[in-house]
Amino acid sequence: MTLIHKPATELQELIKQKQVSSREVTEAFLAQIHLVEPTLNAFLTITDELALSMADVVDEKISKGHALGPLEGVPIAIKDNICTENIPTTCASNILKGFLPPYNATIIETLKHAGLPILGKTNMDEFAMGSSTETSAYQKTHNPWNIDCVPGGSSGGSAVAVAGFEAPLSIGSDTGGSIRQPASFCGNVGLKPTYGRVSRYGLIAFASSLDQIGSFSNNVTDTAHLLNLLAGHDPKDSTSLALEKEDFTRFIGSPKKGLRVGLPNEFFKHLSPEIKALYTTLINKLSQDGIEFVWLDLPSIEYALATYYIIAPAEASSNLARYDGVRFGFRAAGTSSTSEMIEQSRSQGFGAEVKRRILIGTYVLSSGYYDAYYKKAQKVRTLIKKDFDLAFEQVDIIASPTTPTPAFKLGEKTSDPLEMYLSDIMTIPLNLAGLPGLSIPCGLHNNLPMGWQLMGKAFDEARLLQVAHQMESLIGFGGRS
Amino acid sequence: MTQWEVVIGLEIHAQVTTRSKLFCSCSTQFGSTPNSQVCPVCTGMPGALPVLNRAVLDKAIALGLATHCTINAHNEFARKNYFYPDLPKGYQISQLDKPICSRGYLDVEVDGNTRRIGLTRIHMEEDAGKLVHQGSDNIKGATHSLVDLNRSSIPLVEIVSEPDIRSAKEAKAYMESMAQIVRWLGVCDGNLEEGSLRCDANISLRAKGTEALGTKTEVKNLNSFKAVERAILLEVDRQMEILEEGGTIIQETRHYNEATNSTKSLRSKEEAHDYRYFPDPDLVPIAIDRAWVESIAQTLPELPSERYKRYQAELGLSEYDAGKMTINRETGDYFEATLKLGGNAKETANWLNGDISAWLNENSSTLITSVCLMNMTRNDIAWFDTVDGIHQGMRADISSINRPVTITKGRPVADDDIRIFWNSCI
Numbered sequence: 001m002t003l004i005h006k007p008a009t010e011l012q013e014l015i016k017q018k019q020v021s022s023r024e025v026t027e028a029f030l031a032q033i034h035l036v037e038p039t040l041n042a043f044l045t046i047t048d049e050l051a052l053s054m055a056d057v058v059d060e061k062i063s064k065g066h067a068l069g070p071l072e073g074v075p076i077a078i079k080d081n082i083c084t085e086n087i088p089t090t091c092a093s094n095i096l097k098g099f100l101p102p103y104n105a106t107i108i109e110t111l112k113h114a115g116l117p118i119l120g121k122t123n124m125d126e127f128a129m130g131s132s133t134e135t136s137a138y139q140k141t142h143n144p145w146n147i148d149c150v151p152g153g154s155s156g157g158s159a160v161a162v163a164g165f166e167a168p169l170s171i172g173s174d175t176g177g178s179i180r181q182p183a184s185f186c187g188n189v190g191l192k193p194t195y196g197r198v199s200r201y202g203l204i205a206f207a208s209s210l211d212q213i214g215s216f217s218n219n220v221t222d223t224a225h226l227l228n229l230l231a232g233h234d235p236k237d238s239t240s241l242a243l244e245k246e247d248f249t250r251f252i253g254s255p256k257k258g259l260r261v262g263l264p265n266e267f268f269k270h271l272s273p274e275i276k277a278l279y280t281t282l283i284n285k286l287s288q289d290g291i292e293f294v295w296l297d298l299p300s301i302e303y304a305l306a307t308y309y310i311i312a313p314a315e316a317s318s319n320l321a322r323y324d325g326v327r328f329g330f331r332a333a334g335t336s337s338t339s340e341m342i343e344q345s346r347s348q349g350f351g352a353e354v355k356r357r358i359l360i361g362t363y364v365l366s367s368g369y370y371d372a373y374y375k376k377a378q379k380v381r382t383l384i385k386k387d388f389d390l391a392f393e394q395v396d397i398i399a400s401p402t403t404p405t406p407a408f409k410l411g412e413k414t415s416d417p418l419e420m421y422l423s424d425i426m427t428i429p430l431n432l433a434g435l436p437g438l439s440i441p442c443g444l445h446n447n448l449p450m451g452w453q454l455m456g457k458a459f460d461e462a463r464l465l466q467v468a469h470q471m472e473s474l475i476g477f478g479g480r481s
Numbered sequence: 482m483t484q485w486e487v488v489i490g491l492e493i494h495a496q497v498t499t500r501s502k503l504f505c506s507c508s509t510q511f512g513s514t515p516n517s518q519v520c521p522v523c524t525g526m527p528g529a530l531p532v533l534n535r536a537v538l539d540k541a542i543a544l545g546l547a548t549h550c551t552i553n554a555h556n557e558f559a560r561k562n563y564f565y566p567d568l569p570k571g572y573q574i575s576q577l578d579k580p581i582c583s584r585g586y587l588d589v590e591v592d593g594n595t596r597r598i599g600l601t602r603i604h605m606e607e608d609a610g611k612l613v614h615q616g617s618d619n620i621k622g623a624t625h626s627l628v629d630l631n632r633s634s635i636p637l638v639e640i641v642s643e644p645d646i647r648s649a650k651e652a653k654a655y656m657e658s659m660a661q662i663v664r665w666l667g668v669c670d671g672n673l674e675e676g677s678l679r680c681d682a683n684i685s686l687r688a689k690g691t692e693a694l695g696t697k698t699e700v701k702n703l704n705s706f707k708a709v710e711r712a713i714l715l716e717v718d719r720q721m722e723i724l725e726e727g728g729t730i731i732q733e734t735r736h737y738n739e740a741t742n743s744t745k746s747l748r749s750k751e752e753a754h755d756y757r758y759f760p761d762p763d764l765v766p767i768a769i770d771r772a773w774v775e776s777i778a779q780t781l782p783e784l785p786s787e788r789y790k791r792y793q794a795e796l797g798l799s800e801y802d803a804g805k806m807t808i809n810r811e812t813g814d815y816f817e818a819t820l821k822l823g824g825n826a827k828e829t830a831n832w833l834n835g836d837i838s839a840w841l842n843e844n845s846s847t848l849i850t851s852v853c854l855m856n857m858t859r860n861d862i863a864w865f866d867t868v869d870g871i872h873q874g875m876r877a878d879i880s881s882i883n884r885p886v887t888i889t890k891g892r893p894v895a896d897d898d899i900r901i902f903w904n905s906c907i
Contacts, residue, residue, distance in 0.1 A: 083528045096527070103521045105528060202528040209762035237530050238764050315762055318560050321571020322525045326628065338566050338626070365562070365757035374759060 003028040004165040008074045008222040011168055015073040018062065022055035022073030026117045029075050033119065033166045039147060041139045042160035044080050045088050046120040051075055054117035061115070070225055072115035077167035079158045080121040081128055082213070083202040084108050091204050092136035093126045095323045095330045095349030105202020106234045107171065107213055114229050119167050122157025126351045127320065128178055128206040130154050131423045134414055135353040142410070143186060145448050149407040152182030152423075155216070159186040162216045169226055170216045175206050176308055177402075177427025179214045180439040184402035184451025187441040187477070189468070190216050191223045194459045195434035196241040199234030205319040207312035208239075210431040220440065220469040224249040227461060243459065251466035259467060260292050262395035266301040267426055271404055278443050278450060279401055282475070289474050293399075296391050300383040304429040305421065307384070310364050310377035311432070316354075317361025323349060356417065385433040392457050397467045400426055402439040402451030426453060436461050440468055441477040449477075484689035485724065487717050488697075489646035489682055490601075491709075493659055494637050495669035496608070496677040497537050503607045503636035504531030504574065511675050515613070515629035523634035525569030530763050533558075537636040538767065540668045541581045541605050542777045544638060547662055547784055548600055550585030552774045556767040558605075561756045566628055567610040575639075577758045579766070580604035587642075587662070588786060590804075591654045598655050599643030608635040638668065644683065644694065649713035656680055656709050665785050665810045673705050680709055684716045686724060695720075696730040700744055702737045712737040715744055788813055796826035805834050 083101035133156025155172030159182035174192035183190025325331035325345030332344035364373035442452035456464030505522035521529035557579035582603040616624035685697035
């Protein structure tokens with residue numbers, strides 16, 4: 001197995017044991033990036049120099065005999081909606097073309113401090129609005145399993161970076177499934193932590209009450225180690241919770257006895273017979289291995305998609321108001337008044353999907369419609385959360401397919417936004433409830449990976465990762481290469 | 482002929498005196514180099530998030546308590562969405578249906594009568610930045626405009642009155658009382674020139690004896706006490722003229738120009754913004770418990786209205802003198818400090834109203850800004866020592882003196898000296 005095919009924790013062991021330097025590891029991934037990028041297009045910016053200089057700092061530390069921190073020296077890729085000081089951060093939008101943030105997101109500071117060389121910034125749906133990374137204003141990213149297929153989205157670039165062996169770890173953000181859905185499409189592990197677990201400071205907001213930073217990796221153990229770095233209270237983010245530091249790897253490797261897993265009927269309703277069969281086989285196998293499954297109902301779930309497409313656009317319409325051409329980013333030329341400048345900058349700077357959502361959001365917040373849409377959606381959101389709370393009184397974990405289908409073809413759904421929205425139907429409820437969830441690969445359909453979504457109680461990631469690791473071992477998909 | 486009743490409600494914006502801004506740690510210092518007090522948060526950089534400055538909450542609670550408001554246990558910030566180049570996020574963080582204070586009142590003295598003006602609410606919000614137009618004084622005719630964001634996100638409280646005000650004079654008295662109380666509490670420095678206090682008036686007329694409110698207009702940009710009175714007089718006249726001729730008032734926002742003493746229409750109701758308020762998801766709701774409110778209540782000073790009554794009842798001051806001695810907290814405190822040296826209340830008030838006040842006027846100074854007098858407490862009174870009583874050229878002498886210590890020529894002054902001296906003076 002070459003370096004690039006190894007999981008992050010193994011790479012760090014090699015670095016610690018001085019069998020390989022952080023520079024060599026970083027160079028290997030950079031070489032892979034330059035080799036496959038012409039085909040995959042996962043990166044918008046590749047930061048070779050930064051990555052190597054960060055690797056050298058780690059190597060110097062080793063040469064001085066200093067101990068390394070967790071994952072130190074292992075490179076990572078970052079979604080392009082996370083602010084990196086003086087490194088282009090575009091949200092894959094023309095309106096932020098060439099934008100150089102004057103500051104680092106909190107998690108970038110964390111990763112720099114922890115010594116994870118930053119390989120570059122990854123492609124995404126414009127402002128994280130999309131499920132295929134096709135709304136990027138810059139390029140189409142291809143799924144390494146079949147380059148005619150989308151990688152999913154919106155964190156498609158970060159999912160492909162890991163799936164294409166361009167990075168052992170990557171950072172994404174998940175507002176309605178933007179980590180779990182591409183992880184499912186690309187066959188890797190994607191975690192969306194509990195809302196409030198990871199600081200959002202410096203994550204360019206799409207829908208503030210739903211956005212959460214998370215990760216992609218090759219296995220659950222790597223995911224847990226990375227969460228150890230990312231999690232924590234940030235005084236700069238009022239919505240991040242002040243909880244005691246915990247080790248998310250602490251239960252890994254000791255399977256939970258008497259594990260009860262809930263299966264919501266609603267998540268299995270709309271599957272095609274073939275896909276349903278795949279999951280039935282999986283459930284049967286895991287049952288034989290001693291895991292107890294319980295079918296249950298989450299009755300409010302059927303309103304989740306509609307609720308999401310009110311709340312997320314409403315928040316987005318306000319969050320994206322700052323792109324007005326006044327202080328940074330794109331400004332339309334040839335205008336003669338400030339209002340015209342703002343109007344033209346936004347008209348020319350935003351893509352169609354972003355405009356669609358700004359319009360929906362503006363509409364649902366308008367006076368006369370606010371109560372009927374936004375306020376009602378917030379009430380349904382509370383009901384959805386209650387459904388989950390009730391379910392978690394009976395079970396430890398809830399499981400479902402991550403997506404109703406495997407990766408679809410590029411261009412297949414771009415003309416039908418509703419069809420595109422439906423690919424997030426399994427992942428959206430969790431964001432509305434603010435709960436943690438992850439997707440692990442669980443099988444192939446037409447030679448494309450399918451994901452198994454595990455959902456946990458709020459701030460119960462340690463248990464979620466324990467169960468995910470347990471199932472990952474039983475499924476045996478982990479050795480992808 | 483119809484007798485008209487004037488109905489006025491005022492919205493006062495007061496800048497809350499704090500060292501740092503409402504949602505970031507940038508300085509609130511006035512008059513600094515443009516854009517020198519900014520950060521990713523108050524310039525609306527992508528990804529930046531607001532964090533509430535708790536000091537503002539404490540001050541808003543203090544103001545609410547002093548104006549008999551209910552302090553709401555559940556507080557929420559909301560976004561007020563509109564585009565303007567001086568508004569970096571494209572929305573202002575304000576409060577809508579869950580403000581910090583509601584349902585209070587302020588008693589205002591007008592022509593010897595006490596008028597109780599109801600307060601609908603007091604809420605917290607952030608200020609916008611400032612446009613500096615180039616090549617012209619206003620946006621029309623400017624070649625271009627620059628944006629200064631030093632003011633962006635400076636904390637404000639907006640104090641909204643009920644439509645209980647019945648004349649321009651009352652409106653002015655109400656604003657003066659409110660200015661007095663915010664200064665007294667240290668909530669706001671009350672500096673009208675620097676825009677620390679700004680006012681908008683909602684004005685309508687109705688036939689005397691009727692209940693239903695007439696169509697109102699909002700007059701903006703009332704930035705001095707005089708402007709409040711003059712702009713309302715203008716607007717009342719304008720509306721009355723229209724109504725007497727059988728016309729109807731158009732609901733609109735009007736802008737007052739202090740230089741020309743005139744108002745002009747800014748926008749009609751149809752052109753009014755739809756601000757699309759919704760709770761700000763970046764800020765968690767704030768729960769204010771009884772203990773918190775109680776702890777603020779314990780720090781409240783004696784209020785000007787209470788002192789005003791006490792000075793009359795206990796010290797025998799006239800209404801006029803009691804008013805003068807409570808015009809602001811510095812005067813009141815100074816008055817009391819002086820009394821403690823053994824003066825007689827009436828004569829001390831006269832002295833402050835007369836000689837000291839005259840000296841302050843001649844030197845364009847106030848007790849608040851005068852270095853000399855602000856520092857004058859017990860020991861400092863001794864500067865009289867060097868002059869031969871207050872009737873012999875004192876004003877000329879003290880105007881050239883910066884610090885009390887120079888007057889006493891460094892000689893330590895004993896308490897008894899002061900008392901003897903003081904008694905000889907008055």
